[in-house]
Amino acid sequence: MTVERNTATTPIAASAAATEDAFKNDPTATLEGVKGKDVTKAAKALLKDSAKRGGGSIQMQDVVKIYPGANKRALDDFNLDIKPGEMVVLLGGSGCGKSTALRSLAGLEDIQGGRIMVGGQDVTGVPVNKREMAMVFQAYSLFPHMTALENVEFGLEVRGVSKEERRKVAMEQLELVGLADQAKKYTQQMSGGQQQRVALARALAIKPRVLLLDEPLSALDAKVRVQLRDQIRRIQLSTGTTTVFVTHDQEEALAVADRIGVMNKGKIEQIAAPQDLYQRPATEYVATFIGLTNRLPGASNGEEAVVFGQRLPLIAGSAKGDSVAVLVRPENLALSLPDQYDSKVGEHARVEVIHFLGSLVRVDTVITSSEFQRWNKGEQLKVTVQLPANELPAGLASGDDVIITPRPVAALAC
Ligand SMILES: Nc1ncnc2c1ncn2[C@@H]1O[C@H](COP(=O)(O)OP(=O)(O)OP(=O)(O)O)[C@@H](O)[C@H]1O
Numbered sequence: 083m084t085v086e087r088n089t090a091t092t093p094i095a096a097s098a099a100a101t102e103d104a105f106k107n108d109p110t111a112t113l114e115g116v117k118g119k120d121v122t123k124a125a126k127a128l129l130k131d132s133a134k135r136g137g138g139s140i141q142m143q144d145v146v147k148i149y150p151g152a153n154k155r156a157l158d159d160f161n162l163d164i165k166p167g168e169m170v171v172l173l174g175g176s177g178c179g180k181s182t183a184l185r186s187l188a189g190l191e192d193i194q195g196g197r198i199m200v201g202g203q204d205v206t207g208v209p210v211n212k213r214e215m216a217m218v219f220q221a222y223s224l225f226p227h228m229t230a231l232e233n234v235e236f237g238l239e240v241r242g243v244s245k246e247e248r249r250k251v252a253m254e255q256l257e258l259v260g261l262a263d264q265a266k267k268y269t270q271q272m273s274g275g276q277q278q279r280v281a282l283a284r285a286l287a288i289k290p291r292v293l294l295l296d297e298p299l300s301a302l303d304a305k306v307r308v309q310l311r312d313q314i315r316r317i318q319l320s321t322g323t324t325t326v327f328v329t330h331d332q333e334e335a336l337a338v339a340d341r342i343g344v345m346n347k348g349k350i351e352q353i354a355a356p357q358d359l360y361q362r363p364a365t366e367y368v369a370t371f372i373g374l375t376n377r378l379p380g381a382s383n384g385e386e387a388v389v390f391g392q393r394l395p396l397i398a399g400s401a402k403g404d405s406v407a408v409l410v411r412p413e414n415l416a417l418s419l420p421d422q423y424d425s426k427v428g429e430h431a432r433v434e435v436i437h438f439l440g441s442l443v444r445v446d447t448v449i450t451s452s453e454f455q456r457w458n459k460g461e462q463l464k465v466t467v468q469l470p471a472n473e474l475p476a477g478l479a480s481g482d483d484v485i486i487t488p489r490p491v492a493a494l495a496c
């Protein structure tokens with residue numbers, strides 16, 4: 083686990099080597115005396131080396147997981163293909179199989195069908211400790227009687243890495259997560275966010291080919307969560323470690339993923355880049371899982387729909403029929419006052435609640451015409467509109483009459 087000397091001509095590798103030498107000369111050396119920037123570079127160089135070495139692509143092909151005694155499949159012909167260095171987030175409701183997918187990939191669960199490849203090699207029967215993966219869970223699972231440094235060193239010790247080498251690598255990892263100055267602290271004296279950063283440093287220290295994160299942030303408060311999520315993404319990008327991140331927080335998924343796989347009943351229902359998934363959901367489940375959406379009555383020929391008299395282009399795979407539901411995002415609806423409106427399209431609605439969200443405003447309304455109530459199984463048809471705060475008609479209040487018109491943006495009919 084050393085930096086290769088033949089790469090020491092590049093500035094990054096050179097500073098990595100310099101750091102390495104500093105530790106070699108004095109096994110008890112701390113980062114004092116080593117410039118912070120050099121250490122970060124050294125850590126990156128070490129990890130980049132691992133990305134080069136590992137290849138880190140993942141294929142899970144038709145994987146079936148049935149827990150003992152269970153009558154349904156936790157993974158049901160599950161397929162996932164990840165490129166080296168990519169960060170894929172698995173998103174989905176409770177019990178849809180996210181953790182099972184991750185645990186099967188890590189080798190913590192045996193599978194009843196299919197195969198798992200990492201870096202082009204079949205690892206299906208390979209034991210967990212031979213898969214070169216590291217996992218971080220929701221619970222910090224650190225050793226409370228050990229310092230942060232000892233915790234990070236632990237995985238290296240198990241792998242027989244020499245004391246001086248593991249101290250060096252562990253300090254680099256703590257530097258990478260911004261905790262070099264806390265190295266000597268016992269983990270039980272640290273905050274939740276700090277503990278989870280130690281867990282992350284410990285996972286990265288073994289230079290895994292693949293990093294697996296199972297809801298690593300869900301025990302943390304909102305602010306720390308956002309900070310740490312961004313830090314994880316930065317580290318992941320700089321190290322190029324192939325990463326699978328499980329969450330059921332859609333905002334978290336949208337913020338960090340190269341691609342998001344939305345899971346439902348043991349399968350991936352759609353996998354795509356965050357923006358594609360948001361703008362072109364393949365199914366109603368995906369559309370309702372990511373962001374807010376309105377279900378509006380329409381007529382569709384499969385390529386176009388008419389909703390509230392307005393023609394809309396449809397996403398491929400949309401349903402056809404005289405009475406379909408068209409899924410329209412709140413920001414794809416326009417809201418106008420009746421006396422300032424001269425178009426033939428649009429539908430009258432009554433304002434229920436106006437939510438101010440800073441630069442945006444969300445307006446909950448109810449469609450006035452009872453025609454749509456019949457379509458909506460007797461329930462009032464509620465429609466949410468979102469618009470920039472400065473476009474909200476002045477003085478608009480609950481109870482006011484407005485006209486709602488879909489914008490001609492591609493939508494899904496189902
Ligand atoms: N050890 C187990 N034994 C039996 N059934 C299990 C076991 N672990 C999970 N399951 C079942 O397998 C299915 C998938 O569970 P899994 O833990 O993968 O879901 P998840 O998507 O991670 O959910 P959550 O968001 O709640 O963590 C669920 O129906 C669950 O009850």
Ligand SMILES: [Mg+2]
Pocket residue numbers: 180181182
């Ligand atoms: Mg889970």
